[in-house]
Amino acid sequence: xxxxxxxxxxxxxxxxxxxxxxxxxxxxxxxxxxxxxxxxxxxxxxxxxxxxxxxxxxxxxxxxxxxxxxxxxxxxxxxxxxxxxxxxxxxxxxxxxxxxxxxxxxxxxxxxxxxxxxxxxxxxxxxxxxxxxxxxxxxxxxxxxxxxxxxxxxxxxxxxxxxxxxxxxxxxxxxxxxxxxxxxxxxxxxxxxxxxxxxxxxxxxxxxxxxxxxxxxxxxxxxxxxxxxxxxxxxxxxxxxxxxxxxxxxxxxxxxxxxxxxxxxxxxxxxxxxxxx
Amino acid sequence: xxxxxxxxxxxxxxxxxxxxxxxxxxxxxxxxxxxxxxxxxxxxxxxxxxxxxxxxxxxxxxxxxxxxxxxxxxxxxxxxxxxxxxxxxxxxxxxxxxxxxxxxxxxxxxxxxxxxxxxxxxxxxxxxxxxxxxxxxxxxxxxxxxxxxxxxxxxxxxxxxxxxxxxxxxxxxxxxxxxxxxxxxxxxxxxxxxxxxxxxxxxxxxxxxxxxxxxxxxxxxxxxxxxxxxxxxxxxxxxxxxxxxxxxxxxxxxxxxxxxxxxxxxxxxxxxxxxxx
Numbered sequence: 001x002x003x004x005x006x007x008x009x010x011x012x013x014x015x016x017x018x019x020x021x022x023x024x025x026x027x028x029x030x031x032x033x034x035x036x037x038x039x040x041x042x043x044x045x046x047x048x049x050x051x052x053x054x055x056x057x058x059x060x061x062x063x064x065x066x067x068x069x070x071x072x073x074x075x076x077x078x079x080x081x082x083x084x085x086x087x088x089x090x091x092x093x094x095x096x097x098x099x100x101x102x103x104x105x106x107x108x109x110x111x112x113x114x115x116x117x118x119x120x121x122x123x124x125x126x127x128x129x130x131x132x133x134x135x136x137x138x139x140x141x142x143x144x145x146x147x148x149x150x151x152x153x154x155x156x157x158x159x160x161x162x163x164x165x166x167x168x169x170x171x172x173x174x175x176x177x178x179x180x181x182x183x184x185x186x187x188x189x190x191x192x193x194x195x196x197x198x199x200x201x202x203x204x205x206x207x208x209x210x211x212x213x214x215x216x217x218x219x220x221x222x223x224x225x226x227x228x229x230x231x232x233x234x235x236x237x238x239x240x241x242x243x244x245x246x247x248x249x250x251x252x253x254x255x256x257x258x259x260x261x262x263x264x265x266x267x268x269x270x271x272x273x274x275x276x277x
Numbered sequence: 278x279x280x281x282x283x284x285x286x287x288x289x290x291x292x293x294x295x296x297x298x299x300x301x302x303x304x305x306x307x308x309x310x311x312x313x314x315x316x317x318x319x320x321x322x323x324x325x326x327x328x329x330x331x332x333x334x335x336x337x338x339x340x341x342x343x344x345x346x347x348x349x350x351x352x353x354x355x356x357x358x359x360x361x362x363x364x365x366x367x368x369x370x371x372x373x374x375x376x377x378x379x380x381x382x383x384x385x386x387x388x389x390x391x392x393x394x395x396x397x398x399x400x401x402x403x404x405x406x407x408x409x410x411x412x413x414x415x416x417x418x419x420x421x422x423x424x425x426x427x428x429x430x431x432x433x434x435x436x437x438x439x440x441x442x443x444x445x446x447x448x449x450x451x452x453x454x455x456x457x458x459x460x461x462x463x464x465x466x467x468x469x470x471x472x473x474x475x476x477x478x479x480x481x482x483x484x485x486x487x488x489x490x491x492x493x494x495x496x497x498x499x500x501x502x503x504x505x506x507x508x509x510x511x512x513x514x515x516x517x518x519x520x521x522x523x524x525x526x527x528x529x530x531x532x533x534x535x536x537x538x539x540x541x542x543x544x545x546x547x548x549x550x551x552x553x554x
């Protein structure tokens with residue numbers, strides 16, 4: 001008899017839940033409705049949105065927007081310059097930036113204006129980090145591993161991408177403490193990420209196999225996978241329940257199977273996967 | 278042939294130099310001149326001061342001071358409450374608090390007033406730390422080793438006793454980063470201490486024996502001794518050149534002998550020791 005154990009705090013976080021709900025509920029008075037980049041890192045959700053007529057555009061498409069169009073800004077947020085561009089274009093904006101990300105953007109702007117050098121723990125290519133960097137004139141020093149390759153001089157302000165790993169945060173701060181004389185540190189790894197990682201860590205120690213559901217380009221899902229893999233060698237990362245067929249053969253002898261899911265994995269996919277197992 | 282190598286940056290630091298000079302130069306218009314605690318951790322200097330009529334008193338002696346008396350505040354500084362007490366007594370104050378210590382006191386007061394919890398890396402019984410703690414209503418969490426025994430909640434402001442070891446600073450910051458969500462860190466270990474420790478570290482790796490000169494109750498001298506002892510097992514801590522006689526027998530085979538001295542060791546004692554060796 002197989003036991004399926006779902007980790008606490010798996011699936012949509014507060015910010016994503018809000019963004020998805022408001023996007024699906026949004027009724028345009030006129031013109032097109034578009035999202036700047038995929039609303040969330042989940043193809044099922046973005047496909048459903050497309051079916052509703054809400055398509056994804058990229059930054060390069062902004063000049064072709066019309067005054068009657070509406071642009072949805074996703075949870076990751078965007079740089080200040082992007083708001084300016086959209087305003088110039090005259091479009092309506094539905095800003096669904098996660099409030100926790102807005103908090104980081106504000107802190108970065110405030111400290112940059114005060115002359116602090118900004119350091120971000122995160123992935124320089126991730127839209128959340130690209131956006132945050134836009135609040136300090138793209139001058140941030142960005143590190144993914146927590147390693148820094150030169151001594152930090154002057155006043156430093158350190159923040160983190162909301163979905164970063166706590167261990168990398170501690171590594172970065174330790175490295176900065178080696179050389180910086182004055183720094184202010186805001187651990188902006190969000191509580192939901194922290195809780196999700198902790199729950200996944202616990203469950204993955206107790207099971208024979210572990211399934212991590214979430215987009216392949218999702219930062220927080222990738223980190224969940226890394227954490228689980230450390231404790232449970234039989235850990236698999238899938239995007240949706242359909243991909244389980246191949247894995248089921250490999251985990252046929254697993255009695256206890258754990259499941260967790262990234263912040264952009266909708267409830268229905270988690271339920272489907274649990275039933276499939 | 279023996280080689281005596283003096284470490285750079287040994288002896289009086291800027292703050293101590295200033296305090297000793299101004300104390301010896303001070304001419305009282307009337308009344309007694311006293312220091313609140315020994316001016317520096319060096320008996321030869323305090324004895325010379327006493328010969329000049331400047332004696333040491335303790336906090337408990339303040340109520341017996343007269344209006345015409347002058348109180349010298351030493352480099353370590355004192356709590357705000359002590360200034361109040363002295364003012365109430367009506368005495369004159371010659372404040373020789375090290376400017377670097379004043380900087381710490383100001384930062385602590387500012388952040389305490391803003392609601393930060395103050396954390397001090399240092400020795401809770403050291404007068405500098407006792408004084409700094411007096412700028413946050415004696416509410417600071419004080420740790421000597423850098424270990425903390427509970428999670429740090431809320432906003433934290435971290436400072437260090439000027440004579441602390443850098444390695445303990447990094448340890449403390451790492452520990453705080455594990456749990457604190459927001460903190461500001463001022464590495465207030467003073468440059469003179471840092472330079473003195475670095476020079477002692479280098480020299481102690483190259484010599485057969487190492488002599489560290491400074492008061493037995495001097496915080497920065499004790500740390501110099503620890504650093505040197507790690508690299509050179511034949512390290513000795515002395516207060517003055519007279520104590521060398523006993524040690525000379527032990528180091529008779531040492532060809533290269535290193536010398537360093539704490540911030541409160543006057544030049545004449547270092548020279549005497551070098552000649553004696």
